[in-house]
Amino acid sequence: MTTISRTAVTSAPIHEVLAERWSPRSFDSSVEVPSEKITAALEAARWSASASNTQPWRFLVARRGTAEHATIVENLMGFNQAWAVSAHVLIVNLAAVTAEDGTPLRWAQYDLGQAVANLTVQAHHDGLHVHQMGGIEVDGLRTAFSIDPALEPMSVTALGVLGTPEALASDVLRExxxxxxxxxPLDELVLLSA
Ligand SMILES: Cc1cc2nc3c(=O)[nH]c(=O)nc-3n(C[C@H](O)[C@H](O)[C@H](O)COP(=O)(O)O)c2cc1C
Known part of the structure; x- marks a missing residue:
């Protein structure tokens, strides 16, 4: 198994999973992700908080070697296609932006982001790596998967086992x-401090 330390430098100790999490582009395409780890990651997303418990997150999950995985790859922007094709699992993250009665769900994208963050932490805890992508072809995904107009494709998550930097196709990616x-720095982010 490949191990690369890219531990966060923090001004106070934070949870090990949060400090160690990072977004690789090299995934080992020869290693499959066990179903229970995919389920655990999705369960972590499912148990995220959301505005009025609306749970406005939906997921399209595809394993490498399936037509659905290939379709998701086709609908990534070129830069992402080059590396994300190796990830064993690709997940399209969808925000349910309107309720069944047509009311806009103002916090849908915010809630989806939290759910994906939970998924990411669980996956890292389980020895996997995650890389989120906003560089996606929204219209292409809509057409390919006949996505309901009430659902907004926001991002794609690559999930898999870490590969080596040497396996990447270009110097830019390897660097x-x-x-x-x-x-x-923290003091740039915290505009009023306690
Ligand atoms: C919403 C979102 C969209 C992103 N889009 C892309 C993308 O299209 N391509 C890419 O290579 N990385 C993408 N990233 C990964 C970020 O570049 C990465 O998380 C950031 O540089 C911090 O690095 P770290 O996750 O290793 O800490 C995205 C991350 C998020 C959360």
Whole structure:
């Protein structure tokens, strides 16, 4: 198994899974993700908080080697296609933006993001890696999967087992895979501090 440390540098200790989580582009296409780990990740998403418990998240889940996986790859932007094709699982993340009676669900995208964050943490806890992508062809996905107009495709999650940087197809991707992770300083983000 490949291990690369890209641990977050923090001003106070944070949970190990949060510190160790990062978004790789190299996935080992030869290793399948066990069904129970996919289910655990989706359960973590399911038990996320949401506005008025509306649970406005829906998922299209596809394993590598299926027509659905290939269709999702076709509907990634070119830069993402190059690496995400190796991920054993691809998940289209959909926000249910209107209720059954047509009322807009104002927090749908926010809630979906929280659900995907939960999924990510569970997956890392289970020894997997996750990379979210906003670079997707929304209209192409809508057509390919006959997606209900009340659902908005927001992103695709690549889920799988970490591969080696050397397996990536270009120097640019290989360099990004091992570059230091960075964040804005905390005092730039916290506009009023307790
Ligand atoms: C909503 C969202 C969209 C993203 N879109 C892409 C994308 O299209 N392609 C890509 O390579 N990474 C994408 N990323 C990954 C981010 O670039 C990555 O999370 C960020 O650089 C921080 O790196 P880390 O996750 O390793 O900490 C996306 C992440 C999120 C949350």
């Amino acid at each position: 990004r895979e091992v570059a230091p992770r960075s964040r804005r």
